[in-house]
Amino acid sequence: MKHLLTAFLAFSLIGSAFSADKKSIVMIAGKPSHGPGQHEHNAGIQLLKKCLEQGAADQVDIKFHLNGEWPSQEELSKADSVVIYSDGGGGHPALQGDRLAQLDKEMKRGCGFLTLHYAVEPTIEKGGKEFIDWMGGCFEINWSVNPHWDANFKELPAHPISSGVKPFGTNDEWYFYMRFRPNMQGVTPILSDVAPESTMSRPDGAHSGNPTVRESVKNKEKQHVAWACERADGGRGFGFTGGHYHRGWANDDQRKLVLNAILWTAKAKIPADGVASNVTEEDMKANLDLKPGQGLPEKPKPAPKVK
Template sequence: MKYLALLLLFIVPQTFAVDPARVLIIVGPSKHPPGSHEVAAGGRVMKHCLETMANVPGVKADVVDAWPDQALRDAASTVVFIGDTFPAGRFPNPQQNLADLDAMMQRGCGIVCVHYATGLLGADVTPDGDHPLLRWLGGYFANRSCPHHESFARIFNAATITPAAAQHPITRGWKEFTLHDEPYINNYFGKGENKLAPNVTAIATSMLPPEAPKRETVAWCVERADGGRGFGIVMPHFYKNWTHEDLLRCILNSIVWTAKLEVPADGVKTTLPDLATFKPVSVDYVPPPPKPKKAETK
């Protein structure tokens, strides 16, 4: 019997407790008008959707609006940024923030940047455009203050977004779609001819601008040498577009993929309640008031 018990230890499958994947969502500052960006509500939307995925159970998400402590950083399988430009540079102590992120990336943590969180300012980059985000994410939106490159932000009434990598897990379960939004164009992917690096894959493209269409990369991913994964997407600008099923699935797929979980064959399935429940300033975009005209002088 003693030998039988020892034999069973080798042939009977063992059950081990596995910690759930944890997603750290970092919400940066934003000064956009109600109904656009809505970064705090957007962070809450992603948390809800990740924690209610029907076919990827067990994921937990933490949402913070300040630089996270080490316990949260150490627990994260992937980190998601949303805000007006890359939040690590907008919080206090940006150099220490980058050092903290570097430690996370070196252990293979994933990173996702949504819309303007893909953006860097001229003050963030070296004169030739170098920044750690270029390696962590595979590319970025170069604000017009950048000395080396200028990406463009413009709202399009109908931008058609096309999957660009049919075999990639992030493209599972969503199809080409058209929406009213602000997908950035002429994003920056590196020196020379601004081409994607060999380890960077275009996930979605769009023929923009409509008056002089050119195939623009509006979502991309990278598989890094440190074993980590990154994903950037330059939408959504409008808060109401979080209800767009194809866009939402693309973003959720990317978070799951960067956390090194298996993306289901038909993409992530989740339930999205009324966006108003996530307490935005406004669900709908409210344009800023017109600037007052200067009084004429005589």
């Protein structure tokens, strides 16, 4: 009996040590937004979680929150990286209440920070300074733009996030012309392409165009749509402007790049060939938000007034 108890305690200690070695990932999905198959934050976060557990189960312990639910301070205090996939601007989950201050506390101890698609956009008044500090750059209105276009990533940098990722191209709402740190200090572009002139077809506006970005596109400068950043506090950040279409996560290389980035921001070891994962059509359909056209009734139109 004594030997059995000793063996049990030994296995328990080994299990605890193994668990302690795992990196804690906190994933936050925003509320439903846009039409079917677009801004599928809840489905996207759950799909990425499943894929991480396929290819890096021994590396990570993942907790996720849906529909804009915010993690507890205790959970944040243990996080090695925070991942947010949500709408941005004034409704950004990270900008509500004292959440920026909560995150800032964790960033100062070296926690990672990763945002996907619209979540790369805070506001100038609130969050802009912090996002640039935490992940090297962010979307800024009247500077950055959000056109839909075909981007082709023919060359990838020698960076751990690129491990096992082959050149690829997709049509997406690839935001570009981010507000980066001065001189790109500590920032490494990961996905870049020359944006076609068609991306400037809209009139100037907060998200659609301005003289500075028009000049950049005219000069055929490469536009960075995903980037990595290393911070003075030892933390790491990553921004990815794609992800408008849920279908994009079916692209093996796009998915692998983001999975690698999650591990990198958490300071976990990335496999030599990147995080391996496989998704089926059933996986892609799982957890989609019910929206008009997907089983949710259209809102009734008001009855015409009788004259």
